[in-house]
Amino acid sequence: MSDLSEGNEKDSKKPKQVEKLPPKKNFSEWYHELIQRAEIMDVRYPVKGLYVWYPFGFRIRKSVYGILREIMDREHEEVYFPALIPETELGKEGEHIKGFENEVYWVTHGGKDELDVKLALRPTSETAMYPMFRLWIRSHADLPLRVYQVVNTFRYETKHTRPLIRLREITSFKEAHTIHATFEDAEEQVRKAVAYYREFYDRLAIPYLICKRPEWDKFPGAVYTIAFDTVMPDGKTLQIGTVHNLGDNFARTFDITYETPDGEHSFAHQTCYGISERCIAALISVHGDDLGLVLPFEVSPVQVVVIPVLYKGREGEVLKVAREIGEDLKKYRVVVDESEERPGAKYYRWELKGVAIRIEVGPREVEEGTAVVSFRDEKKKFKVEKEKIPEMIEQWGEEMRERLYIRALNSMKEKIVLCESLDEVESHVKSGVAFTYLCDSERCGERLDEFGSVLGEVIEAPVSFEGEGRCVVCGKEGKLNAVARTY
Numbered sequence: 001m002s003d004l005s006e007g008n009e010k011d012s013k014k015p016k017q018v019e020k021l022p023p024k025k026n027f028s029e030w031y032h033e034l035i036q037r038a039e040i041m042d043v044r045y046p047v048k049g050l051y052v053w054y055p056f057g058f059r060i061r062k063s064v065y066g067i068l069r070e071i072m073d074r075e076h077e078e079v080y081f082p083a084l085i086p087e088t089e090l091g092k093e094g095e096h097i098k099g100f101e102n103e104v105y106w107v108t109h110g111g112k113d114e115l116d117v118k119l120a121l122r123p124t125s126e127t128a129m130y131p132m133f134r135l136w137i138r139s140h141a142d143l144p145l146r147v148y149q150v151v152n153t154f155r156y157e158t159k160h161t162r163p164l165i166r167l168r169e170i171t172s173f174k175e176a177h178t179i180h181a182t183f184e185d186a187e188e189q190v191r192k193a194v195a196y197y198r199e200f201y202d203r204l205a206i207p208y209l210i211c212k213r214p215e216w217d218k219f220p221g222a223v224y225t226i227a228f229d230t231v232m233p234d235g236k237t238l239q240i241g242t243v244h245n246l247g248d249n250f251a252r253t254f255d256i257t258y259e260t261p262d263g264e265h266s267f268a269h270q271t272c273y274g275i276s277e278r279c280i281a282a283l284i285s286v287h288g289d290d291l292g293l294v295l296p297f298e299v300s301p302v303q304v305v306v307i308p309v310l311y312k313g314r315e316g317e318v319l320k321v322a323r324e325i326g327e328d329l330k331k332y333r334v335v336v337d338e339s340e341e342r343p344g345a346k347y348y349r350w351e352l353k354g355v356a357i358r359i360e361v362g363p364r365e366v367e368e369g370t371a372v373v374s375f376r377d378e379k380k381k382f383k384v385e386k387e388k389i390p391e392m393i394e395q396w397g398e399e400m401r402e403r404l405y406i407r408a409l410n411s412m413k414e415k416i417v418l419c420e421s422l423d424e425v426e427s428h429v430k431s432g433v434a435f436t437y438l439c440d441s442e443r444c445g446e447r448l449d450e451f452g453s454v455l456g457e458v459i460e461a462p463v464s465f466e467g468e469g470r471c472v473v474c475g476k477e478g479k480l481n482a483v484a485r486t487y
């Protein structure tokens with residue numbers, strides 16, 4: 001059984017935090033209060049853009065990244081590359097360094113000595129990995145190569161920093177890097193990576209848009225970028241993952257070649273794709289409510305809480321049954337809350353922490369051999385026979401995931417509107433995502449960027465509109481694009 005109950009004892013030494021959370025409709029305030037109060041991140045660390053994972057937050061990270069690793073491990077090998085990158089390597093790929101130069105932290109000294117070659121704290125790891133890939137790849141037989149790592153990366157962000165959303169130390173950067181013989185093979189990998197990320201977010205019940213970023217907003221050094229964006233409760237979007245086809249751009253810079261079966265030397269083709277702890281920001285923001293976290297069963301640090309409702313003189317039998325239920329569920333993350341608090345205080349605390357399933361037992365249930373079950377996302381309670389509980393848990397968890405997904409999907413659909421004029425785009429991005437038609441010209445894109453950001457050509461969305469139409473700016477042929485204010 002979970003040791004979280006010990007955590008509760010520690011809790012009781014802290015000042016009681018009983019005042020209500022701000023309502024979720026005040027999203028920004030709600031988010032900041034919730035991550036602190038539910039003990040996900042401590043925001044008091046004295047460096048801007050850096051935050052501390054509390055044990056409870058880290059447990060969420062562990063289960064969420066467990067899913068991500070499970071998916072990656074199917075066809076990638078895990079690696080670790082150093083955090084420091086020599087200036088000479090970081091600067092090699094022209095577009096890449098242009099994109100990152102304003103965001104790099106530099107290590108310039110070792111003790112009192114100035115370093116001959118400055119070292120960058122990785123903002124991402126292409127330029128750490130690719131000089132080594134040059135040594136690893138010799139022949140077509142070495143291809144494809146697929147690796148990933150989960151590391152911290154550093155970006156000197158100048159936009160407003162926010163915990164889990166815009167960090168200067170990204171603590172949980174999952175980056176995958178692959179190498180292939182041909183551009184088509186790299187294309188195929190992009191399709192697979194998109195499918196992996198779909199599966200990941202489906203398991204978290206987080207709906208998304210998939211867009212091809214416009215030319216001017218693709219990853220520095222990429223041929224093109226496919227992005228996953230989710231819509232936050234305030235209508236702004238959050239980019240929660242990106243997949244890049246790098247073509248042979250980096251291979252040419254870092255001289256990554258392979259010998260073909262005919263003995264020719266050919267440049268390799270590459271992809272990379274990444275997800276950060278923004279996936280956890282999305283999890284909290286998309287599903288949470290006025291009472292606190294709502295976590296899907298699969299990732300909740302406490303999946304089931306058993307609450308004995310104690311009446312004088314009957315404590316012993318009630319506790320015994322509550323413990324039996326806990327014991328029957330021990331393959332899950334379960335807590336039997338035996339603390340002295342009143343049931344109301346216990347409900348409040350476990351609701352804040354997003355526990356998926358709550359099971360209550362009092363003297364009447366003991367007599368009946370039943371228990372009262374309720375789910376974090378629903379008001380209703382129902383009785384079940386105590387014996388039936390273990391076999392129902394998985395199904396309840398899955399049904400809850402489906403409910404969360406449908407609710408989130410409907411709320412996302414409501415925020416997407418097809419706009420037929422610039423005025424409509426301007427007005428709609430204030431509260432949601434504007435879909436509109438846009439041609440390839442950067443000038444037309446810039447016009448829309450005045451209202452928000454062009455997320456790019458829509459590849460997949462929960463609402464379907466005609467893929468082509470007249471550009472909302474110039475009237476030429478255009479494609480369906482998404483425009484939104486972004487985090």
Ligand code: A5A
Pocket residue numbers: 123124125126155157164165166167168170175176219239240241242244272273274275276277278
């Ligand atoms: N090497 C590739 C994978 C790469 O770096 N791509 S990326 O720049 O797009 O970053 C991958 C993902 O990390 C983004 O899609 C975004 O979800 C997340 N991310 C980027 N900057 C971040 C920041 N400052 N804080 C938190 N997450 C960030």
